[in-house]
Amino acid sequence: MGGAKRAERRRRQRALAADQTSRPAAKQSSRRAAKRGAGGGRRGVVVALVVLALLAAAVVGGVLWQRSRSGPGPAQATPVTAEYPVALTDGVVVAGKDSARVTVDIYEDFLCPACGAFEKRDGAAIDDALAAGTARVRYHIVNILDDLSNPPGYSTDAANAALCAADAGQFPSYHASLYGKQPREGGRGYTDDQLVQLGRDLGITAASFESCVRSGSHDDAVRDQEQAATSSQALQRSYPDGRRGFATPTIVVDGKLIEIGDSASWLTDAIAAAG
Amino acid sequence: MVRDLIGTLARIGLAAVWLISGGLKVADPEQTYVAIQAYDVLPTGIAGAVAAALPFVEIALGILLLAGLGTRLVAAASLVLLAAFIAGVAQAWARGLSIDCGCFGGGGAVASAETRYPQEIARDLGFVLLAGWLVIRPRTLFALDGRLGPARAPVLGAEGGT
Numbered sequence: 001m002g003g004a005k006r007a008e009r010r011r012r013q014r015a016l017a018a019d020q021t022s023r024p025a026a027k028q029s030s031r032r033a034a035k036r037g038a039g040g041g042r043r044g045v046v047v048a049l050v051v052l053a054l055l056a057a058a059v060v061g062g063v064l065w066q067r068s069r070s071g072p073g074p075a076q077a078t079p080v081t082a083e084y085p086v087a088l089t090d091g092v093v094v095a096g097k098d099s100a101r102v103t104v105d106i107y108e109d110f111l112c113p114a115c116g117a118f119e120k121r122d123g124a125a126i127d128d129a130l131a132a133g134t135a136r137v138r139y140h141i142v143n144i145l146d147d148l149s150n151p152p153g154y155s156t157d158a159a160n161a162a163l164c165a166a167d168a169g170q171f172p173s174y175h176a177s178l179y180g181k182q183p184r185e186g187g188r189g190y191t192d193d194q195l196v197q198l199g200r201d202l203g204i205t206a207a208s209f210e211s212c213v214r215s216g217s218h219d220d221a222v223r224d225q226e227q228a229a230t231s232s233q234a235l236q237r238s239y240p241d242g243r244r245g246f247a248t249p250t251i252v253v254d255g256k257l258i259e260i261g262d263s264a265s266w267l268t269d270a271i272a273a274a275g
Numbered sequence: 276m277v278r279d280l281i282g283t284l285a286r287i288g289l290a291a292v293w294l295i296s297g298g299l300k301v302a303d304p305e306q307t308y309v310a311i312q313a314y315d316v317l318p319t320g321i322a323g324a325v326a327a328a329l330p331f332v333e334i335a336l337g338i339l340l341l342a343g344l345g346t347r348l349v350a351a352a353s354l355v356l357l358a359a360f361i362a363g364v365a366q367a368w369a370r371g372l373s374i375d376c377g378c379f380g381g382g383g384a385v386a387s388a389e390t391r392y393p394q395e396i397a398r399d400l401g402f403v404l405l406a407g408w409l410v411i412r413p414r415t416l417f418a419l420d421g422r423l424g425p426a427r428a429p430v431l432g433a434e435g436g437t
Contacts, residue, residue: 043423051345055352058335059328066304066327150308150326152319186305186312186326 071188076181077201082172084130091221093166093175096129096136101274104137104267105252107229110158110178111145111185115249118260119179125264127172134271139175142226144248145185154189157213159222161195164212168204177202282415285405289353290340292402297333304330314363315372332356343418350409357406361399368392 086095104126108115129135141162143155158178165174177198183189190198196210212218229235229246235257236244251260253270260266300307308326311317317325336356339349368390413420 047345047420047423048348051339051348051352054335054339055332058331062328062331063324065331066323069304147312147319148309150305150323152323184305186307186309 069188072181072183072190075177075190075194075198075201077198078173078177078180079202080127080172080176082127082130084133086166086169086171088163088166088171091140091163091218091225093139093141093163093171094136095139095172097133098136100129100133100136102129102135102267102270103254104135104270105140106137107140107142107235107246107248107250107252109142109145109155109248110162111149111155111183111189112248113182113185116179116182118249119176122260122264122267123176123179125267129267129271134274135267139171140225140229141222142229142248143222144226144230144246148185149183149189150186151188154183156216156219156222157192157195158189160216160218161199161213163218163221164209165199165202165204167212168199168206168209170199170202170204173202174199278412279414279416282409282412283417285408286340286343286346286415286418289350289402289405289409290337292405293333293337293340293353297330297337300330300333313372314367315370316363316366343415343420346409346415346418346420347413350406350413353406354403354410357399357403361396361403364392364395364399368396 082095084096086093088094108119126135126137130137141159143159146152146155149155162171162174162178165171178190192214195213199209199213229250232246235246235250235252237247237250237257238244249260251258251266253266254274258266304326307330308323311322311326311329312319333356336349336353339345340353409415415421
């Protein structure tokens with residue numbers, strides 16, 4: 001492309017110079033102008049090359065700079081003492097005693113900032129209710145924000161790793177850790193190495209945990225959960241302009257979708273109402 | 276002389292547009308990526324590359340315009356970039372996506388009452404006028420183009436010597 005442009009320009013300059021020299025009236029000055037034109041033309045080509053080189057350098061520099069940017073750093077282990085049973089069934093993590101009177105379904109994505117805020121605000125209250133046996137929580141980890149990490153795929157990787165941690169009996173701590181220090185939307189998420197290291201920091205020693213994380217054993221289950229959630233009419237919410245859609249976090253209490261409001265009172269009210 | 280002055284103002288103005296827009300993007304690369312993804316038009320792999328390179332391309336254009344080097348070429352490149360932005364906003368508008376254009380920082384999904392598609396396109400068309408002037412008449416004051424030699428090939432920088 002560059003060569004063709006240069007050749008075109010040279011052709012144009014030669015034609016211009018020839019034009020000027022062929023006019024008899026201004027022959028002397030036009031010959032001088034032709035010489036200057038040819039020199040300026042060459043200088044013009046150099047300037048064009050400098051400009052294009054600078055723009056190319058900007059593109060390359062940008063991509064290299066972005067690659068070199070460190071991500072969120074290592075994940076932070078936030079152990080949680082979970083004195084309640086936790087089981088993984090069909091891609092859903094069921095926590096709490098079966099005898100609990102209130103059942104809460106929580107739909108979350110590990111990259112979702114609103115989910116992080118929700119966990120920070122209400123995580124302790126949820127944990128207390130689970131330990132007291134007043135509520136039972138079903139965690140549906142979805143990956144709707146998969147394309148919003150750079151490189152994409154963190155939502156799926158994190159969801160898979162959390163289910164692997166559930167296999168190893170460490171879901172509550174792993175879940176709290178991933179939200180406690182949450183990667184930024186649009187940024188790099190935790191790598192497989194960092195997800196494996198987090199499990200080790202939380203005391204997971206089973207060798208199967210690492211292979212579960214790296215091979216994405218639960219990826220399909222996560223995608224199934226995401227499919228089910230996004231296609232379910234009952235889980236959709238209305239936006240001010242009339243559109244309806246599924247978003248995270250979505251909280252369902254005893255089968256009814258609720259707005260979580262300004263505090264954890266949605267949980268305490270539901271427990272009190274259940275008597 | 277007046278036209279040289281108008282050209283100079285256009286050049287400095289367009290330089291400021293690129294430097295501010297690029298600078299805000301460099302300051303928040305994650306937000307830039309989210310904003311580009313919200314347009315839902317580029318495949319994810321390309322969106323990542325664009326999010327990485329775009330801020331620096333804008334800054335490079337701004338620096339070149341500020342220095343007044345290769346003004347016509349840089350103005351033409353600006354037109355191409357502005358055309359891409361306008362097309363992006365227009366397709367989001369046509370498809371009923373609810374996003375903030377993210378042109379000056381920010382960007383991503385917003386409530387549809389807060390979208391400002393017509394204003395964003397009008398603003399970009401204003402910048403197109405600046406760039407268009409410089410493509411047609413790249414001769415400006417205080418520019419490197421003018422200092423690089425008495426005669427310039429009409430295809431690049433300012434035309435003619437005196």
